[in-house]
Amino acid sequence: MRDEVEKWAREPMDWMKRELDGLANCSLERSLRNSAPVALHPSYIIRGQQQLLNLASNDYLGLSQHPLIIEAMSKSLSIVGAGAGASRLVTGNYPLFEHLEVELAAWHEREAALVFANGYMANSGIIRTLVGRGDVVFSDQLNHASIVDGIVLSRADHARYRHNDMKHLETLLEKYRHKERKLIVTDAIFSMDGDQAPLQELIALKREYGALLMVDEAHSSGIYSERGEGLCHALGIHHDVDIMMGTFSKSFGLYGAYVCGSRTLVRWLVNKARPLIYSTALPPSIIAGILASLSLVQSEHWRRQQLNANSVLFRSFLREGGYVIGEGDSPIIPLIIGDNDKALRFSEALEEKGIAAVAIRPPTVPEGTARIRFSLSAVHGQQELAEAAETIIEIGQQLEVLKR
Numbered sequence: 592m593r594d595e596v597e598k599w600a601r602e603p604m605d606w607m608k609r610e611l612d613g614l615a616n617c618s619l620e621r622s623l624r625n626s627a628p629v630a631l632h633p634s635y636i637i638r639g640q641q642q643l644l645n646l647a648s649n650d651y652l653g654l655s656q657h658p659l660i661i662e663a664m665s666k667s668l669s670i671v672g673a674g675a676g677a678s679r680l681v682t683g684n685y686p687l688f689e690h691l692e693v694e695l696a697a698w699h700e701r702e703a704a705l706v707f708a709n710g711y712m713a714n715s716g717i718i719r720t721l722v723g724r725g726d727v728v729f730s731d732q733l734n735h736a737s738i739v740d741g742i743v744l745s746r747a748d749h750a751r752y753r754h755n756d757m758k759h760l761e762t763l764l765e766k767y768r769h770k771e772r773k774l775i776v777t778d779a780i781f782s783m784d785g786d787q788a789p790l791q792e793l794i795a796l797k798r799e800y801g802a803l804l805m806v807d808e809a810h811s812s813g814i815y816s817e818r819g820e821g822l823c824h825a826l827g828i829h830h831d832v833d834i835m836m837g838t839f840s841k842s843f844g845l846y847g848a849y850v851c852g853s854r855t856l857v858r859w860l861v862n863k864a865r866p867l868i869y870s871t872a873l874p875p876s877i878i879a880g881i882l883a884s885l886s887l888v889q890s891e892h893w894r895r896q897q898l899n900a901n902s903v904l905f906r907s908f909l910r911e912g913g914y915v916i917g918e919g920d921s922p923i924i925p926l927i928i929g930d931n932d933k934a935l936r937f938s939e940a941l942e943e944k945g946i947a948a949v950a951i952r953p954p955t956v957p958e959g960t961a962r963i964r965f966s967l968s969a970v971h972g973q974q975e976l977a978e979a980a981e982t983i984i985e986i987g988q989q990l991e992v993l994k995r
């Protein structure tokens with residue numbers, strides 16, 4: 592016992608190393624790798640000496656290197672300076688914020704909008720303002736980790752329903768019928784599967800059971816509907832969604848997040864959302880960049896059309912090559928492999944052939960569903976995608992993911 596304590600005192604972090612070695616043994620250790628951008632060419636990245644076709648980022652509209660956004664950001668630096676200096680509730684609330692929030696609310700045809708520092712902080716901060724101990728959150732089993740963390744922080748009961756399974760959700764709603772405050776929360780497009788939530792059915796259920804509905808449009812804002820308003824808007828149900836959340840980190844090619852809804856909701860969040868209250872406002876230059884990006888998102892329809900054409904084409908190439916590819920029209924295309932080690936080897940083989948795509952493993956996805964996640968961009972060329980698909984099919988045969 593004494594020896595144990597002494598050993599512990601000598602090497603208090605030994606357990607960490609042991610657990611990490613365990614992860615490494617199951618091909619589950621993660622590590623940080625350098626990926627340098629290729630100036631003005633968002634469809635490529637540089638790793639080591641190699642230029643890779645980037646099928647791994649979430650820069651769906653190819654805006655991350657856009658000269659107008661870069662210009663707006665650099666211009667604003669000389670006017671508003673580098674940092675905000677304080678939380679928005681203190682002195683960090685420079686006028687660009689209001690400007691952006693007015694535009695966001697108009698774009699989504701909602702009363703009000705509120706900008707957050709990023710999607711993770713928005714989700715983890717918002718949910719705990721909506722429900723607390725004794726309440727209940729109904730959450731799709733495949734929802735993003737930031738939603739799960741928000742639920743945990745809220746201390747509400749966590750009723751997870753099977754992915755997109757409305758029957759299961761209804762059973763749970765029935766079970767918790769007596770609860771006063773209920774929240775249903777879902778991704779609009781699921782980040783690791785690329786499929787859509789059944790939003791119309793969710794609205795019918797939220798009405799029937801008197802629940803609030805929160806929709807995370809991180810992977811659909813900018814992509815769906817005429818001016819990129821998102822999936823709720825494309826389906827014409829945006830007025831029925833109580834809390835709509837989107838990010839500027841994916842289609843917008845930048846950083847940050849926002850919430851749209853009623854004036855009361857925004858007033859509530861300003862008073863209660865801890866990531867907004869207790870964290871410094873985004874640097875002003877980011878907001879200037881987001882405004883420039885928003886205007887491109889709204890007006891450059893060709894980006895959405897090209898992205899959609901690329902998604903359809905890439906899916907059909909992979910299907911022709913013998914892969915079973917899930918339904919949907921989103922730019923997220925998973926290749927389910929199952930085995931962690933094989934998924935890792937697949938991604939290494941892709942990299943050797945000049946393609947960047949990550950092996951997504953548990954706990955990001957359920958056990959036994961390790962996968963390669965391809966994500967497309969409007970700026971990928973169709974010839975590039977055709978060649979990439981050929982490589983992906985060849986590797987699939989070599990690794991016996993595909994039958995010959």
Ligand SMILES: *Cc1c(COP(=O)(O)O)cnc(C)c1O
Nearest residue numbers: 709710711735778782809838840
């Ligand atoms: C990426 C993502 C987030 C987090 O957004 P960040 O701005 O990157 O923090 C939240 N929800 C979903 C569904 C996401 O995919």
